[in-house]
């Protein structure tokens with residue numbers, strides 16, 4: 367029997383290593399959902415809403431490398447779009463499969479549900495244009511080649527793609543077509559040789575160099591190469607806000623967080639005092655540069671990007687990051703090892719105070735984290751506090767730094783748990799962010815995952831209180847939920863739940879997490895209203911720089 371359109375698409379999705387499809391069912395999409403459920407190698411994960419499904423796919427892609435989300439026409443896909451756009455910005459490959467009305471309806475003037483009642487059936491497909499690197503409405507004739515074209519674009523760009531599947535088309539047999547032979551982009555040998563020689567010569571000439579490894583190195587599959595290069599050269603290296611856990615944070619030449627001049631002035635002075643700064647997939651965004659206070663002089667900067675290298679003002683195209691890193695690693699032994707003195711990042715220190723404060727919380731959180739953990743830290747004080755802690759080996763840490771859509775972390779952490787069933791997931795979120803997507807906690811219970819959920823309750827949108835004109839304005843206030851009742855209400859019956867405000871209580875809650883990993887743990891941490899992490903305070907002080915006030 368010949369393969370149907372949806373079977374062909376799902377076969378190729380499975381080939382990519384995707385085992386779960388997040389989404390919300392809908393009548394136009396039934397043929398997609400039925401086809402997923404009919405497979406032994408795939409599980410349908412019914413999310414509470416499509417935004418959460420897209421965030422979960424984002425988390426899944428961070429851990430698994432690639433993910434899938436499926437939604438219904440209009441109402442479903444538009445809800446997912448914020449999450450898809452986030453994945454676009456943060457370079458995460460996600461296959462978005464949308465169930466559309468039958469092809470006889472598309473292009474007609476029929477008044478069908480989920481349509482705009484104006485005959486424009488392409489509005490939602492068009493809305494996806496700027497948030498995907500390829501999109502197509504499948505037909506039996508275009509299926510084989512267009513699926514390949516889109517998957518190729520997704521893998522090359524590490525960005526989402528969109529497949530519209532009209533409900534009558536899904537079950538039609540694909541029409542045979544010559545397979546597209548698409549090769550991954552190759553480095554141009556001459557350009558590659560030039561680039562490697564120039565980087566080595568710059569390192570040779572430099573009196574003091576350092577490396578800024580960035581999140582794009584991880585996204586493009588080069589984390590091990592970067593670590594190998596750093597281990598073999600012992601070059602000092604620091605990370606920016608989005609780049610946490612790209613490198614091993616226990617390495618002797620790892621300096622810590624480079625946050626422009628808002629914090630850790632000694633690290634900024636060291637980095638900016640180098641006559642060569644070698645970025646590897648490094649991005650100078652507002653949050654990475656400490657509100658643009660980082661001052662990296664262009665002529666001292668080389669940045670190895672996914673498919674090009676930037677030397678000051680000059681860009682050399684046609685060189686793939688993995689080839690450049692392989693070339694550098696092959697000659698790593700010729701690079702002079704750094705032997706000078708390194709700056710030390712001031713670390714969270716805690717005195718003996720009994721109550722939890724941001725001075726103690728992030729310090730004490732270090733006792734919770736174990737090698738192998740996966741951490742999702744939400745935008746706000748949570749990620750700003752977590753930015754400064756030093757992670758043990760083999761911990762992967764995730765934050766949606768660039769897109770910064772609050773509510774992301776709760777469903778994303780669930781996606782991470784689905785992608786890595788043997789690893790523990792720790793979610794650290796503010797209570798304001800948690801309110802956007804808290805219902806997705808229920809999926810942890812439903813799929814028998816055992817995360818540690820830390821909800822920091824500081825009575826409102828603290829980061830907004832710090833950044834806006836008058837923090838007391840009531841748009842920063844929240845309804846006070848009884849957070850400790852959430853796990854039970856959401857079907858996470860056997861979870862350990864605690865509300866803590868002293869360090870002794872917190873210590874006991876963390877000890878329980880590590881003593882019993884066979885169930886979920888939910889900890890509400892009560893904090894004072896204006897008790898902010900140092901990074902958040904520094905941002906507060908720099909608000910004028912950031913917004914041009």
Ligand SMILES: Cc1ncc(C[n+]2csc(CCOP(=O)(O)OP(=O)(O)O)c2C)c(N)n1
Pocket residue numbers: 745746747748770771772773795796797798799800822824826827828829830
């Ligand atoms: C989807 C979305 N809406 C609004 C914002 C603006 N925003 C950024 S942080 C924040 C408040 C976060 O509050 P909470 O999670 O309680 O963290 P806190 O800073 O209080 O610790 C808001 C509303 C955003 N980033 N994303």
Ligand SMILES: [Mg+2]
Pocket residue numbers: 796797798822823824825826827828
């Ligand atoms: Mg809050």
